[in-house]
Amino acid sequence: MSGIKLDGGSSSNGGGVTVREMTRLERIGAHSHIRGLGLDDGLHPRTGGSQGMVGQSKARKAVGVIYRMINEGKIGGRAILLAGKPGTGKTAIAMGLAQQLGEGTPFTTMSGSEVFSLEMSKTEALTQAMRKSIGVQILEETEVMEGEVVEIQIDTSFASSGDKANGGGIKGKGGMEKTGRLTLCTTDMETVYDLGTKMIDALSKEKVTAGDVITIDKASGKITKLGRSFSRSRDYDAMGSQTRFVQCPEGELQKRKEVVHNVSLHEIDVINSRQQGFLALFAGDTGEIKSEVREQIDAKVMEWKEEGRAKIIPGVLFIDEVHMLDMECFSFLNRALESDMAPVLVIATNRGITNIRGTEYKSPHGIPLDLLDRLMIVSTDPYTHDEIRKILSVRCEEEDVEMADDALELLARIGTETSLRYAIHMIITASLAAEKRKSAQVEIEDIKRVYKLFVDVKRSTQYLMEYNKEFMFNELDDDAEFEMGNGEHEETMETSP
Numbered sequence: 001m002s003g004i005k006l007d008g009g010s011s012s013n014g015g016g017v018t019v020r021e022m023t024r025l026e027r028i029g030a031h032s033h034i035r036g037l038g039l040d041d042g043l044h045p046r047t048g049g050s051q052g053m054v055g056q057s058k059a060r061k062a063v064g065v066i067y068r069m070i071n072e073g074k075i076g077g078r079a080i081l082l083a084g085k086p087g088t089g090k091t092a093i094a095m096g097l098a099q100q101l102g103e104g105t106p107f108t109t110m111s112g113s114e115v116f117s118l119e120m121s122k123t124e125a126l127t128q129a130m131r132k133s134i135g136v137q138i139l140e141e142t143e144v145m146e147g148e149v150v151e152i153q154i155d156t157s158f159a160s161s162g163d164k165a166n167g168g169g170i171k172g173k174g175g176m177e178k179t180g181r182l183t184l185c186t187t188d189m190e191t192v193y194d195l196g197t198k199m200i201d202a203l204s205k206e207k208v209t210a211g212d213v214i215t216i217d218k219a220s221g222k223i224t225k226l227g228r229s230f231s232r233s234r235d236y237d238a239m240g241s242q243t244r245f246v247q248c249p250e251g252e253l254q255k256r257k258e259v260v261h262n263v264s265l266h267e268i269d270v271i272n273s274r275q276q277g278f279l280a281l282f283a284g285d286t287g288e289i290k291s292e293v294r295e296q297i298d299a300k301v302m303e304w305k306e307e308g309r310a311k312i313i314p315g316v317l318f319i320d321e322v323h324m325l326d327m328e329c330f331s332f333l334n335r336a337l338e339s340d341m342a343p344v345l346v347i348a349t350n351r352g353i354t355n356i357r358g359t360e361y362k363s364p365h366g367i368p369l370d371l372l373d374r375l376m377i378v379s380t381d382p383y384t385h386d387e388i389r390k391i392l393s394v395r396c397e398e399e400d401v402e403m404a405d406d407a408l409e410l411l412a413r414i415g416t417e418t419s420l421r422y423a424i425h426m427i428i429t430a431s432l433a434a435e436k437r438k439s440a441q442v443e444i445e446d447i448k449r450v451y452k453l454f455v456d457v458k459r460s461t462q463y464l465m466e467y468n469k470e471f472m473f474n475e476l477d478d479d480a481e482f483e484m485g486n487g488e489h490e491e492t493m494e495t496s497p
Contacts, residue, residue, distance in 0.1 A: 106315030
């Protein structure tokens with residue numbers, strides 16, 4: 001939270017300036033400090049916490065190669081596994097890849113357990129997630145009029161019943177009628193157009209004035225204001241701080257323009273499978289979509305691609321905690337990666353050699369061996385003490401917390417001995433403790449106070465081992481106590497009537 005001061009009106013006593021303080025709420029997430037992968041043009045990791053990324057140089061460089069291949073459209077249907085112990089930045093690297101790709105490339109995030117909680121089959125949930133990650137750029141040509149507004153002349157006349165107003169007005173039944181003329185020009189020509197009532201209303205809605213550069217879609221009549229002409233840059237009374245200046249268009253007023261629509265395959269599926277059309281996207285409950293609908297859509301998209309009317313953009317599907325999937329899901333992913341319309345699959349897990357969910361078979365990372373053979377595996381290493389200190393410094397800056405150097409060093413040591421996540425959680429709590437004693441900076445005493453209030457996993461486990469007998473449904477009792485408990489139960493059963 002940060003304060004913003006705004007100057008208000010004059011106060012009643014003395015005519016001074018009233019200062020009003022406003023509060024802006026900012027949402028800070030676990031990975032809100034990530035801005036990208038922190039790589040230079042040669043895909044070498046930058047140091048010093050570039051774009052919020054610290055450490056994991058090998059993993060970031062490997063994912064940077066994947067980013068370059070995705071960005072150039074040379075990769076599709078590939079799978080990457082981010083494997084490492086908890087708290088080594090696997091999700092942060094995936095979020096950095098999403099930030100690096102930008103808004104033009106679809107990036108879908110889901111957890112492995114989500115497929116079991118949705119009201120649809122597991123394979124349908126994975127299919128929808130994969131088709132959300134495949135973008136389609138639909139290219140469309142439309143006729144537009146583009147030019148600088150020289151003059152707008154609007155006449156209002158009183159029309160009696162059945163009369164036709166001068167200037168091409170619309171017949172009325174006694175009332176005010178609007179007619180007008182619009183003069184547009186380019187560097188080569190100038191033309192005057194007669195305006196009807198709808199066009200006059202559209203110009204008024206967009207607040208178009210003389211000197212604006214506009215485009216008018218001939219098919220729909222939509223008016224778009226591109227900015228102010230550079231010839232009006234000296235009209236200081238007709239512009240504000242946000243005014244954008246553009247050049248006066250060249251050539252003909254009427255021209256053909258290419259418009260690009262970015263959609264995903266899933267959005268096309270929903271629009272064509274529901275009666276409410278695109279409104280079903282806002283309802284959220286898309287339900288299961290028939291395979292016949294998807295086959296027809298795929299055939300149409302491929303036809304558009306061959307005609308040059310559409311481009312397919314393979315995006316990224318990120319599945320965190322992938323060990324939560326079962327054998328049926330893994331078999332589906334195995335087959336889906338062979339499809340022509342398959343995104344880049346990035347999965348992450350912190351498991352070692354463990355059982356595949358729903359089976360008694362053990363496998364590395366809880367993933368079947370046939371799928372592991374398809375994966376490009378990127379491993380993450382534990383953070384060093386200096387890297388943990390730098391990460392905590394980045395988080396302090398993100399959460400707007402001032403922390404003394406010795407307190408930051410103590411917190412880094414706590415993160416090294418316990419876990420990085422525990423140390424990150426202590427930042428905001430220590431800041432609140434500092435605020436309570438009216439200090440703007442977090443000191444060592446604040447860290448110690450919070451350390452006593454909130455225990456980490458190791459201390460919590462030690463406490464459970466010490467007082468395990470006093471907890472309900474405890475399973476750490478020794479066999480003698482368990483047998484004695486059974487004997488007492490049997491004796492009670494025998495003596496009971």
